[in-house]
Amino acid sequence: MDRDENKIEELSDTSAETIDASDEEDERLFGHQQHPTGADSPLVPPLFTSLPPIQDSLETETSQLQNRTIQECLPLLAAAERAAGGAIFDFNPYGLPRLDRERHVAFLQGSLGRLPSGFVAADASRPWMVYWALTCLYLLGQDLAQYREEVIATLTPMQNPDGGFGGGHGHYSHVAPSYAAVLSLVMVGGDEALNLIDRKAMWRWLGDLKQRDGGFQVCVGGEEDVRGAYCSMVIASLLNLPLELPSTSSAKQNDSDTLITGLREYLARCQTFEGGIADSPDNEAHGAFAFCALACLCLMDDPQKIINETLDVPRLISWLSSRQHAPEGGFAGRTNKLVDGCYSHWAGGCWPLIQAALDGPMPFDGPVAPTVGTIYSREGLTRYILCCCQGKRGGLRDKPSKHVDAYHSCYALVALSSTQHSYFYMGTAPDKPITPLTAAFHWASSPRVLDSNGEIQEPICDEEDRVKLIHPIFVIPWGVPETTRAWYEAKSGL
Amino acid sequence: MGSYADDSKWADIVPIPQDDGGPNALATIAYPDAYSEATSYLRAIMAKNEFSDRVLELTADIIDMNPAHYTVWLYRAKTLLQLNKDLREELDWVNPIALAHQKNYQIWHHRQLLTDKRNAYDGEREFIGEMLDEDSKNYHVWSYRQWLVRRFDLWDDKEIPFVEEMLKRDIRNNSAWNHRWFTVFGRYRPLTDIKHTEQSKQAASFAPLSQTGRTIESYPDSLIDREVAFAQEAIKLAPQNQSPWNYLSGVLREAGRPLATVKPFVEQFANLDEPEKVRSSHALDFLASIYAGEQPTSGPSSADESQKDVKKACQALDLLAEKYDPIRRFYWGWRKDIITKEARATGTA
Ligand SMILES: [Zn+2]
Ligand SMILES: [Zn+2]
Numbered sequence: 001m002d003r004d005e006n007k008i009e010e011l012s013d014t015s016a017e018t019i020d021a022s023d024e025e026d027e028r029l030f031g032h033q034q035h036p037t038g039a040d041s042p043l044v045p046p047l048f049t050s051l052p053p054i055q056d057s058l059e060t061e062t063s064q065l066q067n068r069t070i071q072e073c074l075p076l077l078a079a080a081e082r083a084a085g086g087a088i089f090d091f092n093p094y095g096l097p098r099l100d101r102e103r104h105v106a107f108l109q110g111s112l113g114r115l116p117s118g119f120v121a122a123d124a125s126r127p128w129m130v131y132w133a134l135t136c137l138y139l140l141g142q143d144l145a146q147y148r149e150e151v152i153a154t155l156t157p158m159q160n161p162d163g164g165f166g167g168g169h170g171h172y173s174h175v176a177p178s179y180a181a182v183l184s185l186v187m188v189g190g191d192e193a194l195n196l197i198d199r200k201a202m203w204r205w206l207g208d209l210k211q212r213d214g215g216f217q218v219c220v221g222g223e224e225d226v227r228g229a230y231c232s233m234v235i236a237s238l239l240n241l242p243l244e245l246p247s248t249s250s251a252k253q254n255d256s257d258t259l260i261t262g263l264r265e266y267l268a269r270c271q272t273f274e275g276g277i278a279d280s281p282d283n284e285a286h287g288a289f290a291f292c293a294l295a296c297l298c299l300m301d302d303p304q305k306i307i308n309e310t311l312d313v314p315r316l317i318s319w320l321s322s323r324q325h326a327p328e329g330g331f332a333g334r335t336n337k338l339v340d341g342c343y344s345h346w347a348g349g350c351w352p353l354i355q356a357a358l359d360g361p362m363p364f365d366g367p368v369a370p371t372v373g374t375i376y377s378r379e380g381l382t383r384y385i386l387c388c389c390q391g392k393r394g395g396l397r398d399k400p401s402k403h404v405d406a407y408h409s410c411y412a413l414v415a416l417s418s419t420q421h422s423y424f425y426m427g428t429a430p431d432k433p434i435t436p437l438t439a440a441f442h443w444a445s446s447p448r449v450l451d452s453n454g455e456i457q458e459p460i461c462d463e464e465d466r467v468k469l470i471h472p473i474f475v476i477p478w479g480v481p482e483t484t485r486a487w488y489e490a491k492s493g494l
Numbered sequence: 495m496g497s498y499a500d501d502s503k504w505a506d507i508v509p510i511p512q513d514d515g516g517p518n519a520l521a522t523i524a525y526p527d528a529y530s531e532a533t534s535y536l537r538a539i540m541a542k543n544e545f546s547d548r549v550l551e552l553t554a555d556i557i558d559m560n561p562a563h564y565t566v567w568l569y570r571a572k573t574l575l576q577l578n579k580d581l582r583e584e585l586d587w588v589n590p591i592a593l594a595h596q597k598n599y600q601i602w603h604h605r606q607l608l609t610d611k612r613n614a615y616d617g618e619r620e621f622i623g624e625m626l627d628e629d630s631k632n633y634h635v636w637s638y639r640q641w642l643v644r645r646f647d648l649w650d651d652k653e654i655p656f657v658e659e660m661l662k663r664d665i666r667n668n669s670a671w672n673h674r675w676f677t678v679f680g681r682y683r684p685l686t687d688i689k690h691t692e693q694s695k696q697a698a699s700f701a702p703l704s705q706t707g708r709t710i711e712s713y714p715d716s717l718i719d720r721e722v723a724f725a726q727e728a729i730k731l732a733p734q735n736q737s738p739w740n741y742l743s744g745v746l747r748e749a750g751r752p753l754a755t756v757k758p759f760v761e762q763f764a765n766l767d768e769p770e771k772v773r774s775s776h777a778l779d780f781l782a783s784i785y786a787g788e789q790p791t792s793g794p795s796s797a798d799e800s801q802k803d804v805k806k807a808c809q810a811l812d813l814l815a816e817k818y819d820p821i822r823r824f825y826w827g828w829r830k831d832i833i834t835k836e837a838r839a840t841g842t843a
Contacts, residue, residue, distance in 0.1 A: 047821060058732040114522055120529055168514070174564065223603045284636060
């Protein structure tokens with residue numbers, strides 16, 4: 001793993017000296033006046049300002065909702081074209097509004113404060129509230145260590161003797177709040193936070209969730225779905241839990257059974273005829289579950305190997321690619337549903353994982369260059385997030401007609417980060433094959449976006465609108481998964 | 495002080511107040527007093543593992559204030575089972591809550607648990623219908639219906655007409671299309687088909703796991719014909735509706751029939767001789783697959799190479815990239831790359 005870490009540093013070092021900064025400055029200073037509104041070279045490509053080329057005349061509920069959504073997005077996507085006078089400076093040379101960093105920070109800090117009684121519906125989701133806000137604050141450049149004491153104080157009463165975390169004090173252990181709690185603790189870091197987790201009990205509890213068909217329940221006696229699998233594997237991987245199934249697990253049929261026995265097969269059964277992935281077998285393909293399934297596979301092995309061996313990749317890509325809409329630019333979660341800011345991550349976040357499956361591992365000691373590169377529209381997604389998801393008073397949202405919230409803020413900003421970076425799965429030395437649940441620690445990244453010719457794609461975001469780098473599988477700050485795992489590896493015993 | 499503290503029925507219980515993490519805690523909620531009180535009684539009840547009638551009252555009270563509280567639902571289910579309660583009565587109690595909280599999914603797990611225990615499904619399909627009247631694409635409701643059909647072997651004559659009614663209301667309802675797929679093909683594909691055995695590991699060496707374990711030889715020709723015709727009729731109503739295109743392609747692939755068997759139909763909506771008159775980008779996509787000689791992903795090798803034409807496949811993909819679906823232009827370009835590289839390798843270019 002040492003070699004990989006070096007490689008990661010190398011990569012980010014060389015890529016730090018990106019495009020000549022002075023050019024950018026000029027473009028920002030003088031570019032705006034060079035693009036008069038209505039001229040033959042519009043700021044915003046017509047793809048994002050006009051109706052789709054083919055629309056059926058038959059009206060149904062679906063088409064009405066879709067048209068309404070296009071109509072609420074179009075004015076925001078094209079706003080730079082109509083801006084006149086000083087207002088033009090609200091947009092960058094590509095007609096994108098600025099990232100409203102200060103207001104987003106204020107909104108998310110507020111979401112960590114005292115919430116009004118209407119939030120009673122979020123009573124079982126407080127670990128999520130913490131995770132969403134911390135992730136956003138990191139992306140926006142805030143130091144998370146300042147929240148260390150508070151995070152520990154908040155999550156301590158939610159940890160149960162069985163090892164899992166509940167959504168609140170006295171709630172049953174559940175993988176979703178456990179995932180959010182574990183990620184929040186490792187994000188703020190420090191011995192006290194990392195020691196808080198009872199790994200031995202956590203391991204036994206994951207064994208209780210494991211099912212004989214290979215999947216995981218979300219809580220003991222709860223539903224089984226790919227969320228359960230992804231969250232469980234993130235926890236096991238980050239905390240360096242033993243791979244073997246505890247003897248207390250009712251899923252244990254053979255001595256050799258592990259946490260990942262039958263898991264690939266379970267995930268394979270969730271792929272539908274459309275090519276996408278459902279929450280469990282038989283159900284409809286859905287963006288959130290596609291991410292969970294792909295990320296779960298990437299925790300287990302080399303993405304090229306395991307994704308291609310488990311799923312019908314051409315069908316999966318065909319389905320995933322169809323989820324990106326024009327003119328909106330964002331992603332919908334299912335066929336014939338509407339774009340939504342959170343699918344920028346759930347569907348959009350599948351792309352780096354798919355790309356790693358197509359590119360294959362980067363040579364262990366050679367240059368990093370994608371063979372396939374990006375096959376979705378980073379530009380479209382960036383436009384949807386910055387034009388349509390930003391609320392006027394801070395925070396991000398599903399779509400213009402919806403209110404902002406911490407959940408949509410989190411996944412829109414995570415996705416914005418993904419549009420601004422490239423990720424690579426790094427091959428390992430031949431004598432050091434991947435061991436199960438360590439695959440996700442072998443990724444590298446670059447702040448430059450390279451296309452399949454190895455050429456740099458020009459970013460449409462200005463430097464000041466860039467957000468921080470996030471891990472594409474664990475969805476926590478870049479580098480934290482490795483330091484966390486190393487911390488637990490150095491600790492003797494469970 | 496509160497309705498529980500003042501009630502002699504609860505006098506024996508010492509409530510456990512919520513520890514929400516002290517003065518420094520994050521994302522604390524200004525709970526209404528009634529909620530705080532009820533949940534402190536719940537913690538106390540759970541700590542002593544009590545299952546009784548008053549627990550049903552308490553959990554009902556909390557659910558009324560916060561139906562997203564998954565623990566309350568699970569504890570309530572345990573209580574109902576312990577007390578041998580009439581579970582049909584419970585389902586009737588749950589119905590209005592489900593209708594009022596469309597997005598809630600804890601309710602659906604509760605429902606599934608109870609229906610499974612009841613070993614009866616009377617009233618369930620009717621209630622699902624009511625829910626779908628409110629939100630025709632509710633993921634949890636459709637998932638519950640799929641579970642119900644499998645659990646009680648309801649591959650009967652009610653499901654297809656139900657799907658057709660839903661599609662009559664909105665031919666673009668993809669959840670209904672998925673349910674049709676499930677109803678038609680699910681019975682041929684028991685969930686136990688893919689086992690983690692050595693056999694499936696071997697299968698993975700030539701096909702991805704998700705493509706193994708099917709019993710395709712058991713599909714009657716007439717069934718496949720019927721499903722192809724159904725998708726085609728739907729496409730005629732609104733050719734730019736992606737759902738029936740995905741369905742059509744899925745049916746052909748599942749049955750091991752070449753995509754080219756529907757080429758004349760596809761060309762009604764996208765014909766390379768008339769590139770200005772494309773009526774469906776999905777038809778163009780389909781046509782590209784036909785010209786690329788894409789093979790059905792499963793089944794006996796019945797790939798039809800006679801329609802293979804790399805140049806035309808590229809022409810269709812270019813039209814998509816430049817004109818009919820340019821937001822996906824990198825994707826169309828990637829497909830073109832694969833086809834041309836493959837052609838160069840096999841010398842067919
Ligand atoms: Zn400009
Ligand atoms: Zn959303």
